Amino acid sequence: MDAITVTNVAKSYGTVRAVASLDLTIPAGQTLALLGPNGAGKSTTISMLVGLARPDAGAVEVFGDDPATAVARGRVGAMLQDGALVEGLTVKEVVGFVRGLYPEPLPLAEILATADLTDLAGRRADKLSGGQRQRVRFALAIAGAPKLLVLDEPTAAMDVESRRTFWASMRAYAAGGRTILFATHYMEEADENADRIVVMAGGRIVADGSAAEIKSRSGTRTVRFTLGDQSAAGLDLLEGVTGIEIRGTTAILTSTDADATTAGLYRTGLTVRDLEVRGADLEEAFLNLTTDQS
Numbered sequence: 001m002d003a004i005t006v007t008n009v010a011k012s013y014g015t016v017r018a019v020a021s022l023d024l025t026i027p028a029g030q031t032l033a034l035l036g037p038n039g040a041g042k043s044t045t046i047s048m049l050v051g052l053a054r055p056d057a058g059a060v061e062v063f064g065d066d067p068a069t070a071v072a073r074g075r076v077g078a079m080l081q082d083g084a085l086v087e088g089l090t091v092k093e094v095v096g097f098v099r100g101l102y103p104e105p106l107p108l109a110e111i112l113a114t115a116d117l118t119d120l121a122g123r124r125a126d127k128l129s130g131g132q133r134q135r136v137r138f139a140l141a142i143a144g145a146p147k148l149l150v151l152d153e154p155t156a157a158m159d160v161e162s163r164r165t166f167w168a169s170m171r172a173y174a175a176g177g178r179t180i181l182f183a184t185h186y187m188e189e190a191d192e193n194a195d196r197i198v199v200m201a202g203g204r205i206v207a208d209g210s211a212a213e214i215k216s217r218s219g220t221r222t223v224r225f226t227l228g229d230q231s232a233a234g235l236d237l238l239e240g241v242t243g244i245e246i247r248g249t250t251a252i253l254t255s256t257d258a259d260a261t262t263a264g265l266y267r268t269g270l271t272v273r274d275l276e277v278r279g280a281d282l283e284e285a286f287l288n289l290t291t292d293q294s
């Protein structure tokens with residue numbers, strides 16, 4: 001069964017078109033990253049998936065129901081950008097209270113352990129650090145044992161170590177066959193934690209695939225070599241070259257046809273040492289895919 005089907009969805013705020021012609025099917029069990037620059041439409045898409053906003057056109061289904069029904073049935077857990085935490089309660093009390101609202105919650109100890117909060121259980125939730133508070137929000141999102149977990153930029157405000165801990169928690173939760181959708185600006189988070197990456201820009205999907213597919217779809221590769229003190233004049237005219245950068249003694253050519261660029265390079269008569277041809281990294285692919293459309 002599909003966890004999410006979005007069919008031809010559009011959503012505007014006044015004259016701002018946040019999402020347009022959005023089609024997306026997410027099979028149950030998949031971990032999907034929604035990647036895109038500011039204003040791409042990620043949060044708007046997430047709001048519609050969790051029933052907080054209604055599409056102007058098109059349809060959204062979550063496990064075959066409309067989102068509000070799926071949420072009411074306890075099938076969806078969400079960690080949105082600025083959920084406040086109740087003041088004056090300990091972590092254990094907040095999590096215990098929220099899990100009590102669900103028909104079939106996870107055991108309290110399991111929630112705390114999954115969110116790496118066992119050691120903080122007795123601390124006041126509103127007195128924690130930003131990263132620790134995010135973990136409490138994560139605990140609240142999984143408390144009802146939802147089949148679909150939706151996370152909007154869950155690691156914003158976390159340092160590197162907290163991020164690592166957080167993603168380990170997320171993967172542990174996903175391992176039970178659950179479906180996860182998370183929005184992020186961080187390419188490496190998408191690369192390391194998702195089975196599939198959907199890149200959005202300007203309210204539309206501009207790429208959809210595994211990290212490797214997205215990298216290759218951007219079509220760009222880099223050709224690097226040691227230029228030393230030779231002149232770089234004319235390198236930008238080689239076939240396929242779209243960009244050139246000189247870093248110390250190294251020349252880095254971006255190319256849409258690395259074979260032609262390399263062949264042309266040898267014809268220049270330059271002494272070419274340490275030649276390296278690489279696929280674009282995910283960050284370059286992301287910039288290539290989103291720059292023209294946002």
Ligand SMILES: Nc1ncnc2c1ncn2[C@@H]1O[C@H](COP(=O)(O)OP(=O)(O)OP(=O)(O)O)[C@@H](O)[C@H]1O
Binds near residue numbers: 016039040
């Ligand atoms: N409540 C709102 N009222 C008016 N415009 C809005 C509202 N929410 C979003 N928008 C606009 O809709 C567009 C999409 O915004 P959205 O928040 O969905 O993007 P995003 O990809 O989540 O961005 P970010 O990465 O910055 O969170 C933007 O142009 C934004 O300014």
